[in-house]
Amino acid sequence: MRNSNWRERFQNFMEGRYGQDELSHxxxxxxxxxxxxxxxxxxxxxxxxxxxxxxxxxxRMLSKDTARRAEENRRYLDVKDRVVSFFKGFGSRSGHDSSAQADFRIYRCPKCGQKIRIPKGHGMVEITCPKCRTRFRKRT
Known part of the structure; x- marks a missing residue:
């Protein structure tokens, strides 16, 4: 009985207050x-x-100015998104989306070492190196 009374009091206290968000975390x-x-x-x-x-x-958590706190959180999320997208660009040197990378396999030419990108899911394919014209077979 006492527990629910405490819980109700806390809920009544927090009513109309901002609470937690990503900036608070x-x-x-x-x-x-x-x-x-x-x-x-x-x-x-x-x-x-x-x-x-x-x-x-x-x-911030106990504030009743929810519009101002939401605006602060939105600005934080904008900055966070810019920072995350900036560092995501370092993951792939070619600048392609990482989800697009999952649709290709990268092979090296056995003769010259040239990297060759081949679409996945075509079974056994014959690859011709664009640099030295060597032909080799690989499974995609």
Whole structure:
């Protein structure tokens, strides 16, 4: 009985408040990292930074200005998407989409070592190297 009373009180308290979002989760992870670093360095500055980050997280979560918090989260997600897409470009040197890479196999010419991209799913194929014209057979 007491548990449900506590739960109802908490729900009533949080009603109309912003709560958690991805920015809050990110800030909590950053706070945890700063606390761990501070554990080893014993820096007063890092302790203050960790405390301020934690206060910021709670202010955001308990805020009733949901429109402003949602806008902050949207800006964070925009920056996160730009950063993630920037680093995804380093994954493939040719600039192709990684899902498109799954549709091809890459073979090396046994004579000159030239890389040759062949579509998957065609069974046994005869490949002609565009560089040295050597022919070889491979399964796709």
């Amino acid at each position: 990110f800030l909590l992870v950053v706070t945890l990292i700063v606390i761990i670093i501070n554990f080893f360095t014993h820096s007063a500055f890092l302790g203050i930074v960790a405390g301020l980050l934690l206060v910021w997280v709670y202010v």
